[in-house]
Amino acid sequence: MKVALIKPTIGRREHSLYVDEGRMEPLTLGVLAGMTPPDVDVALYDDRMESIPFDEPTDLAAITVETYTARRAYEIAAEYRARGVPVIMGGMHVSLLPEEAVEHADSVFLGDAETLWAQVVEDARRGRLLPRYQAPPGVAQSHGALPRRDLYKGKGYLPMSLMQYSRGCRFACSFCAVSQYFERDHYVRRIDEVLREIEEQDRKFLFFIDDNIASDRLALRELCRALIPMKVRWISQASLDVTKDDETMRLMSDSGCIGNVTGFETITPESLRDAKKSPNIPGFSNYKREVEALRQYGMQTWAAFTLGYDHDTYDSIMATMEFALRNRFTFAAFNILMPYPNTPLYKKFSDEGRHLYGGKWWLHPEYRFNNAAFVPKNMTPDELTEACHRVRKKFNDPISLLYRFADVRTNMRSLWRAGAYWKYATLFRKELHKKHGMRFGLK
Numbered sequence: 151m152k153v154a155l156i157k158p159t160i161g162r163r164e165h166s167l168y169v170d171e172g173r174m175e176p177l178t179l180g181v182l183a184g185m186t187p188p189d190v191d192v193a194l195y196d197d198r199m200e201s202i203p204f205d206e207p208t209d210l211a212a213i214t215v216e217t218y219t220a221r222r223a224y225e226i227a228a229e230y231r232a233r234g235v236p237v238i239m240g241g242m243h244v245s246l247l248p249e250e251a252v253e254h255a256d257s258v259f260l261g262d263a264e265t266l267w268a269q270v271v272e273d274a275r276r277g278r279l280l281p282r283y284q285a286p287p288g289v290a291q292s293h294g295a296l297p298r299r300d301l302y303k304g305k306g307y308l309p310m311s312l313m314q315y316s317r318g319c320r321f322a323c324s325f326c327a328v329s330q331y332f333e334r335d336h337y338v339r340r341i342d343e344v345l346r347e348i349e350e351q352d353r354k355f356l357f358f359i360d361d362n363i364a365s366d367r368l369a370l371r372e373l374c375r376a377l378i379p380m381k382v383r384w385i386s387q388a389s390l391d392v393t394k395d396d397e398t399m400r401l402m403s404d405s406g407c408i409g410n411v412t413g414f415e416t417i418t419p420e421s422l423r424d425a426k427k428s429p430n431i432p433g434f435s436n437y438k439r440e441v442e443a444l445r446q447y448g449m450q451t452w453a454a455f456t457l458g459y460d461h462d463t464y465d466s467i468m469a470t471m472e473f474a475l476r477n478r479f480t481f482a483a484f485n486i487l488m489p490y491p492n493t494p495l496y497k498k499f500s501d502e503g504r505h506l507y508g509g510k511w512w513l514h515p516e517y518r519f520n521n522a523a524f525v526p527k528n529m530t531p532d533e534l535t536e537a538c539h540r541v542r543k544k545f546n547d548p549i550s551l552l553y554r555f556a557d558v559r560t561n562m563r564s565l566w567r568a569g570a571y572w573k574y575a576t577l578f579r580k581e582l583h584k585k586h587g588m589r590f591g592l593k
């Protein structure tokens with residue numbers, strides 16, 4: 151039996167293909183492969199940089215679907231199904247919107263794969279795939295499965311090993327699909343299994359792709375203590391409230407954490423309240439204390455902002471970029487507020503009649519990457535799109551790159567840090583221009 155695991159690309163540029171040069175290992179597919187019975191032949195096809203051999207004999211195609219890749223995922227499914235190959239789809243988008251995915255697949259998988267994947271493979275082997283599998287969210291790789299990292303070889307992924315310690319987040323930001331999916335629960339993996347996974351791969355630079363590694367501080371401290379003797383460098387995603395906890399910050403730094411993706415979202419308190427961004431709200435004073443703590447512990451922060459809240463104006467968006475630049479964040483993402491399906495934000499825009507693209511921007515043939523998909527309060531959708539693109543360009547222009555680099559406590563802390571800064575800052579700058587305005591899907 152042969153199973154093909156597929157990671158779809160987002161789409162293409164107007165007149166050419168798009169190859170994501172900042173692509174990371176698809177951990178989900180590596181773990182699925184690791185949980186597949188050993189007598190099954192597994193292939194991993196990454197649509198971001200290689201052609202999928204649709205005509206190769208295959209018994210099951212399993213496609214992981216995010217909202218941004220849904221249109222392309224459905225195109226891939228159609229190719230396989232036209233050749234009589236059964237298709238199963240899973241991933242966050244499928245769990246949030248199964249009624250859409252069932253139109254494009256023979257089977258949909260809702261929830262986390264750990265408890266039911268072996269059954270899916272067995273059912274496919276017998277030709278009795280169920281139309282729907284529903285598994286609870288839970289601990290990553292709960293039976294000790296390790297990702298099949300051999301399947302990543304030769305695919306040009308960034309030189310960092312992706313792994314996962316915890317899933318979910320205790321907060322409930324209104325735009326976030328994570329809190330919706332995990333219903334604010336947080337699931338933590340056994341430390342000894344994480345350490346075994348680190349030992350069984352050969353890199354010293356790790357990316358814990360946890361939704362919020364700081365959701366449970368005690369668990370995070372336990373991980374940090376265990377990582378200290380491993381002598382690794384690591385990054386993750388962490389909510390801003392962790393900066394108020396000196397002991398955890400010290401342990402993160404001692405264990406090799408060089409920085410995190412952190413959601414600042416907005417610099418206006420009214421928008422923070424609109425977004426229900428509770429980790430950022432208590433004692434809000436324009437993030438002075440938080441930014442100082444990040445610098446004190448040498449964190450090379452990737453600050454994530456969301457633009458387009460009802461209190462946002464053109465001027466507030468420019469002020470957000472100036473705030474990010476002034477604080478010399480290593481990287482920053484200026485994301486347009488996106489109504490992901492079945493989030494509170496999506497429901498709000500539905501109630502207020504503010505969706506564009508029929509409320510399904512991820513499938514609409516006219517939608518373009520990084521464009522506003524709703525009607526903002528104080529701007530037109532085009533003005534919001536333009537303002538966001540403008541701040542991205544400004545934050546990443548050569549003068550800004552030099553200005554951000556000149557921080558001895560973060561980017562210039564060591565030769566390694568300086569090298570990492572220039573490598574990724576130039577890569578992200580290039581990708582930013584390539585991706586803007588891309589079409590979704592390849593057809």
Ligand code: SF4
Nearest residue numbers: 319321322323326329
């Ligand atoms: S803190 Fe981050 S992961 Fe948690 S709900 Fe908010 S946006 Fe989502």
